[in-house]
Amino acid sequence: MTPENLDEVFSVPSTCPPEKRTNVQKTLNLMKEHVIARNGQTYNWTIRDFDIGCPLGRGKFGRVYLAREKSTKYMVALKLLYKSELVKSRLEKQVLREIEIQTHLRHPNILSLLTYFYDSSRIYLVLEFAARGELYKHLQQQPHGRFAEPEAAKYVYQVADALRHCHLYKVIHRDIKPENLLLDARGNIKLADFGWSVHAPSSKRKTMCGTLDYLPPEMVLGREYDERVDFWCLGVLCYEFLVGRPPFESSQQDDTYRRIQAVDVKYPDHVRPLARDLISKLLRKNPFDRLPLEDVKIHSWIVSQKAMAK
DSSP states (O other): OOHHHHHHHTSSSSTTTTHHHHHHHHHHHHHHHHHSTTTTTTEEEEGGGGEEEEEEEEEEEEEEEEEEEEETTOOEEEEEHHHHHHHTOOOHHHHHHHHHHHHHHOTTOOEEEEEEOOOSEEEEEEEEEOOOOOOHHHHSEEEEESSHHHHHHHHHHHHHHHHHHHHHTEEOOOSGGGGGGGEESSSSSOOOOOTOOOEEEEBBOOOSSSGGOOOOOOHHHHHBBHHHHHHHHHHHHHHHHSSSSOOOOOOHHHHHHHHHHHHOOOOOOTTHHHHHHHHHHHSSSSSGGOOOOHHHHTTTHHHHHEEEEE
16 A cells, blocks of 8 residues: 555544544554554554443454544444454454455445554454444334335445445455445445455455355356456345345245346335336346446436435
């Protein structure tokens, strides 16, 4: 990462109140020093630099807490990963990959990894705080468990733009789903959880990963794949936003696999023709037939509905 990139990554967020900008920039400068050496020295962060607040989430390998940097009161999300659990599950390389990828990506709709540090038992990731939390919880709270078209279109547009940025840097996310999307204080998408992501300069991969309901046919069949797997996932995501469940969901895993391979999509009556058109152009068995992300952003349904979003 170049110094220019780092200046962009560690700039003060536009949402920061004017009276706090100086202090916040001071903290971000320290975080930048942790990433690259300045005059031969780096700032060594420890858990003592933060006041730990309420838990924001938990998983098999650790927990996420709301935290505040003590000197500036800057709010962050602190992700704690237990080394013993990572080693036991042989996921050390996956975490290193997540850190490497997320440190290098900077986009308004991608959750920023500000810095990281570790001690004898844990790895700590200092992440941008997304104040409104998981998009999945907001989806569950909607009438009928689905988003209205304007909100769905806005979110699909923002995810498409974030994915396009990932692909420019040869990063395939591979695990797009509502649980891995957060909302900031203004209600904008933050693409998160790069644990299954991969930097793939050679383009083609064969590893099976991601969430069953979102797997594209080429992964189900064990074939090589590229960034177009994320196009498919975006189509599944759009369907789930509008219907409240993924299109290939079945009670039996084998049935889900079968429906994915057959691209067996059934639309409820309330899903309108333009939305169906977008989804159908993303859910194509042949990856090369899927609608490119730039075309997703200017699709008639996206343009007409996003304009009405709050």
